[in-house]
Amino acid sequence: MLIFLSYAMIACFMYLIMSKRLSPLVALLLVPIAFGCLGGFATQLGGMMFDGVKMLAPTGIMLTFAILYFCMMTDAGLFNPLIKLLLRLVKGDPRKIVVGTAVLGLCVGLDGDGATTYIIATAAFLPLYRLTGIRLQVMATVLLMAIGVMNILPWAGPFSRAASAMHVDITALFFEMIPIMVAGGVWVILAAWCLGRMEYRRLGLVSVSEDEVLEGYAHIRLNDPRFVFNLVLTGALITCMMLSLMPLPILFMIAFGLACLVNFPTLQQQKEVIARHADNVLAVTLLIFAAGVFVGIMGGTGMIKAISENLVTILPQQSGHYMSVITALLSMPFTYVLTNDAFYFGVLPILAETAAHYGIDRQEMAVASLIGQPVHLLSPLVASTYLLCGLLDIDYGDNQRVSLKWTVGTVLVMLVAAIGVGAITVLN
Structure with missing residues (x-):
């Protein structure tokens, strides 16, 4: 019953x-x-x-x-010089603008954090997208693909979870992932x-000038x-952030206070700048705390555990020799419906134990x-992702529908690359 409710709830939510x-x-x-009551x-x-x-x-406070x-x-x-440089490089060509978005997303994503990548990339490119008429959904899809690759860096959460759950050396695992991430990039x-x-x-081609793009921005030397x-x-x-010297929410609170004091020193200016961006903040934080309700009920009712156990038991016995390939493919739906913690510490060890009987080591499973x-x-x-949709003012459901096929493409490319470099074997 719980397994049925779990799948039905996710399907109902997505629909x-x-x-x-x-x-x-x-x-x-x-x-x-509703499903918790049922x-x-x-x-x-x-x-x-x-x-x-x-x-x-903490995530809500940080965002x-x-x-x-x-x-x-x-x-x-702060971003005016970057915007001017980008404007000179792309020259109103939508192809160059979208590729530039991908390159910037991959570069900024080196910190492994999606939120800061989205904020910096949208700050740099949003004026160009609006003036040229490029659909903002295109930016969202490209940035999601970019951070999807960079989210696998050692200092990002999933990597450390996989290494810990499989008890493998972080450095060795990272060297295995480098060519796969390059292919993804x-x-x-x-x-x-x-x-x-x-x-x-x-x-x-769309003709845009610096004055048009930077209209409303502070002109600063x-x-x-x-x-x-x-x-x-x-x-x-x-x-x-990269050195993890303090928790992220505290870092941003301190940085905001210092920046506010220097750039907007009077009380009236500080009130105005907060009020100007209150809509963006509220749109995102409301979704974060609502997601807390979703996560809390899924975890508290045992739905996450039920899905984990069910997905493992339905695998056919004869699939053992291809367990690493199956794990790569299943990691898409697994990590979509489960938290990373639930997948890496709950599901992955069971899959790895099964794979070990067929000579597939833990490094390959990681x-x-x-x-x-x-x-x-x-x-x-x-x-x-709620932050990205809020910053670009796009519909969350539309973003799911449009971006899914492109992100699945990223996974398939990385899987082929992993097989190609021998990180994943298909014949034992």
Whole structure:
């Protein structure tokens, strides 16, 4: 019964948001409550939901101050030189703009964090997209593909989970993943070119000027003390993030306070800058806390555990020799419906134990388990995707429908690359 409810709840949620019967916010709140009641957990739902909200509270706080910080930096003109450089390089060509988005997403994504990648990339490219008429969904799809590849870096969450669960050396695993990630990055740029070509056929070359793109932005000189301060502060913030010197929410809170004090020193200016970006903040944080309700009920009712056990038991016995390939393919739906913790610490060890009987080692299983990460980013359990949709003001359900085929393409390319370099074997 619980297994049926689990699958039915996920299917119902996806149908409602993709058909636009409900907004993602309402669906995240009401669908799990309805199915929780059907499962006989009505009296326990309050505690489950509160636990889920508490679990995602740090993410909500981090995104609140991250959005305010980077929007403030945009207002202060920090990204103006980057925007001018991009404008000179792309020259109004949608193909170059979309490929440039992919390259910037891959470069900024070196920190392994989707939220900061989305904020910086949208700050740099959003004016160009709006003036040229390129669909914002194209930017969302390209950035999701880019961070889907960069999310496999050692300092990102999934990598450390896979290495820990499989008890393999992090350095050795990373060297195995490098050619696979390179192949994924090449695919992202190729896919971006295809998407850009579609927009080029629709729009042609578009003439835009620096003044048009930077209209409404602060005009600030490179030797201005405030610009230098903002550049140093942002560099220090990203460095501290990569070194994990402090929890992310605290880092962004401190950075926001310092940036606000220097760039908007008066009380009235500070009120105005917060009010100006309040809509973006509220749209994202509401979804984060609603996702906490979804996660809390799935975990508290045992739905996550039920899905994990069921997905493992339905695998046919004769598939053992291809367990690493199967794991790579199954990591797409597994990490879509489950949290990374549930997959890497709950499902992967069982798959690896089965694979060991057929001579497939844990390192190979760790590689296979990471390949499905690009699809994981579309999961309703991933907070940063709500941020991306909020920043670009696009429908969450439309984004799921459009981006899914491209992210599946990334997974398949990385799987072929893994087989090609021998990281995954198909014959034993």
